[in-house]
Amino acid sequence: MKRPFISFLVISSLLLGSRIIATPGSAAPSVSQDAVGFAEISINKSDPGVAWMTGAWLGAPRSNSLKSIYRKYPLNRTVVGIYPSAGASLPFVVVAQSGKNLAGEVEKKEILSIMRHEVAQGQYNRSNYRGYDLYTGTRSNNKGSFGFFIKGNELALGTDANALRKVADASAGTVAPMSAQADYRDLRSRIPAGSDLVFFFANQQNQFANTLRKQERKWKLSLLLSSGDLAGMMGGFNFVDGDKITGSIVFKAKNPKAIRDIQDDANFMGEAIRRKFSHAHITYKKQVTVQGNYVTLSFEMKGLKPLFKDLFTEGVSSLLK
Amino acid sequence: MANLLKNKTLKYTLLGIGVLLVSILIIILLWWFGYTPPVNFEKLALETPVVQAQIPSGTNSPLRGVLIGITEEKMLSSMGSGLKRKVAQIGLRLAFPVMTHAYVFEFPGEETPVYLYAIDFGRGIKLVRFGQDKINSRLFGNESPEETQVQGYTLMQRKEQLTVKGFKDINAGAWIGSGLLLCSDPAYLRKVLEQYPEAAEAGSSKPASDAIQIHIDNQTGYMEKLIRYYEQKFAFELFASIDQVSAVDINLAPVNGDTLKGDFAFKTQNPLQEDDPMVSDVDFFYGVLRRTLRPQGIEMSGETVKDAEAVKLQVELTGFRTALSQIEKLTAEDNQ
Structure with missing residues (x-):
């Protein structure tokens, strides 16, 4: 099985492994409407699943800037936004929200000192955008660019300065956020309430399908045959405890004639997840249902603890090996 | 003109040229239609192969046009559109x-x-x-191959053998009758030539059908080994019931130059149960195949059916012309 496909299957796990945090019901107002999609996760410390995972993530030996920031200023919500691009790589932004103000002189200085490790020689260029100090720099070994800015209790970081500016625009209210879209609101009502992790891909203007196709050409594998016929797609996952996840992924059809293809995709995706995880001795149950223009893949996975431990310890490669 | 024809010398000269041209034409026709023993495919496999494939591309096959088109694209693209290209095109077609x-x-x-x-x-x-010499040098590189005579045939083999990593590593070849044999193992090709019938006894290469036929034998676990290797490598359950499959028969007949229709039959010696896992495995295989072919421009539609002895994936593939171009492109990329 091709690696990109497997990586797609475990996207939600990756998002968690990529340090994403949020509160149930939050509407990710920071990601502007021209993004391809976003995911948000809450850390509700009273939720046993999320609490276990946060502990496992913090306890894992791998270090990164966000983990260092979390230790100083516990985060309660993180949103990851993915933006379209003409090139092969996809610019992304992470907006991490803390319960504390991050924009004070001391906090800013501390965050800047942590962030110095992200770029070559710790060198950032500082510019001003919408009243925020936007720091941009180049990663070591030509690994692309990196930037961040702080706004109140939020830290926005990412791989593309333009995407960061769009986040600032959405935060300032000059650009509508993705969460204002009708499809987002519609699909949000169709996933289980209180989901710990929610992701949404918008496709009214084929932004998701075009982005996916570009990747598919590179991978020489089509992940979703029906991507062009989708209006949007949303997933909601609940981390019941460290070992069990329940959730559903809802596909909304733009073209009702494509329901069969969408159902085929949902079935295939469910089957591929089952096959990936049955090999790792994880129990997986799934069900695909169709209701009007909506196809829903509901699932339950058990026995995930070893997988998450590997993920937090060894990183994404542990899932792809 | 009448006066000219009255000139006896000229008359006989023209007649002579005419006779010469007709004679040349007859010689060409005799040469072209003269007997050349076809390759006797039945005599090539000394053991039961684990994979056997036949690709017909005779004058009646819709595949021929597509394959020629792709070869032209690859081989003649640098020739422009002049007379040289036209001649090369005719030569290639023949x-x-x-x-x-x-x-x-x-x-x-x-x-x-x-x-x-x-x-x-x-x-x-x-x-x-x-163009035999040119072909030989394309196959074996600039260094001319070592040649030995075996039963009247010339066995050519690389002076420095390639380590066989895959199906493209050719180490030996031989021209027999109307064909060319290529093999990764010179010793095996020698054995084939030693038992190959005399030219006059050679059989017919006329295909039983226009379909592409592939037979993969799993009695000795050839496919099972491959599948298990990839399952281990990717930590993924690809085809759990492969040990139940005794053979896979693929039969794809060209409907036209762009469409193939046929089936993949996964045969088993054990009776299939009502909800046999092999059905789910074949379904998943279909899903993977559809999704792998789509980025190459090929649309695959089909369904899985089950009978007493096999799970069959009945399919129709469109965009076949694109598919072959893609294969050419991928091969070219691999060679770079």
């Missing part, structure tokens, strides 16, 4: 293979299988032979 067979043999204790290919050019061999 010399294009009518049938190709491929075999994979496995031997106990051997890590790599033996790959054997037989290409039958039909009458086109007469033209192909003109």
Whole structure:
């Protein structure tokens, strides 16, 4: 099985492994409407699943800037936004929200000192955008660019300065956020309430399908045959405890004639997840249902603890090996 | 004109030229239609192959046009559009293979299988032979191959053998009758030539059908080993019931130059249960195949059906022309 496909299957796990945090019901107002999609996760410390995972993530030996920031200023919500691009790589932004103000002189200085490790020689260029100090720099070994800015209790970081500016625009209210879209609101009502992790891909203007196709050409594998016929797609996952996840992924059809293809995709995706995880001795149950223009893949996975431990310890490669 | 014809010398000269032209034409026709023993495919497999494939591309096959088109695209693209290209085009069409067979043999204790290919050019061999040296140097590189005589055939083999990593590693070849044999293992090709019948006894290479046929034998666990290797490598359950599959027969008949229709039959010796896991495995295989072919521009539609002895995936593939171009492109990329 091709690696990109497997990586797609475990996207939600990756998002968690990529340090994403949020509160149930939050509407990710920071990601502007021209993004391809976003995911948000809450850390509700009273939720046993999320609490276990946060502990496992913090306890894992791998270090990164966000983990260092979390230790100083516990985060309660993180949103990851993915933006379209003409090139092969996809610019992304992470907006991490803390319960504390991050924009004070001391906090800013501390965050800047942590962030110095992200770029070559710790060198950032500082510019001003919408009243925020936007720091941009180049990663070591030509690994692309990196930037961040702080706004109140939020830290926005990412791989593309333009995407960061769009986040600032959405935060300032000059650009509508993705969460204002009708499809987002519609699909949000169709996933289980209180989901710990929610992701949404918008496709009214084929932004998701075009982005996916570009990747598919590179991978020489089509992940979703029906991507062009989708209006949007949303997933909601609940981390019941460290070992069990329940959730559903809802596909909304733009073209009702494509329901069969969408159902085929949902079935295939469910089957591929089952096959990936049955090999790792994880129990997986799934069900695909169709209701009007909506196809829903509901699932339950058990026995995930070893997988998450590997993920937090060894990183994404542990899932792809 | 009448006066000119009255000139006896001229009259006989013209008559002589006419006779000469007709004679040349007759000689060409006799040469072209003269008998050349076709490749006797039945005599090539000394053991039961684990994979056997036949690709017909004779004059009646819709595949021929597509395959010629792609070869033209690859070989003649640098020639522009002049007379040279036109002549090359005609030559290619006349010399294009009518049938190709491929075999994979496995031997106990051997890590790599033996790959054997037989290409039958039909009458086109007469033209192909003109470019034989060029073909040999394309196959074996600039260093001319070592040649030995075996039963009247010339066995060519690389002076420095390639380590066989896959189906493209050719180490030996031989021209027989109307065809060319290529093999990864010179010793195996020698054995084939030693038992190959005299030219006059050679059989017919006329295909039983226009369909592409592939037979993969799993009695000795050839496919199971491959699948389990990839399952281990990717930590993924690809085809859990592969140990129940005794053979896979693929039969794809061209409907036209762009569409193939046929089936993949996964045969088993055990009776299939109502909700046999093999059905789910074949369904998943179909899903993977559809999704792998889509980025190449090929649309696959089909369904899985089950009978007493096999799970069959009945399919229709469109965009076949694009598919072959893609294969050419991928091969070219691989070679770079």
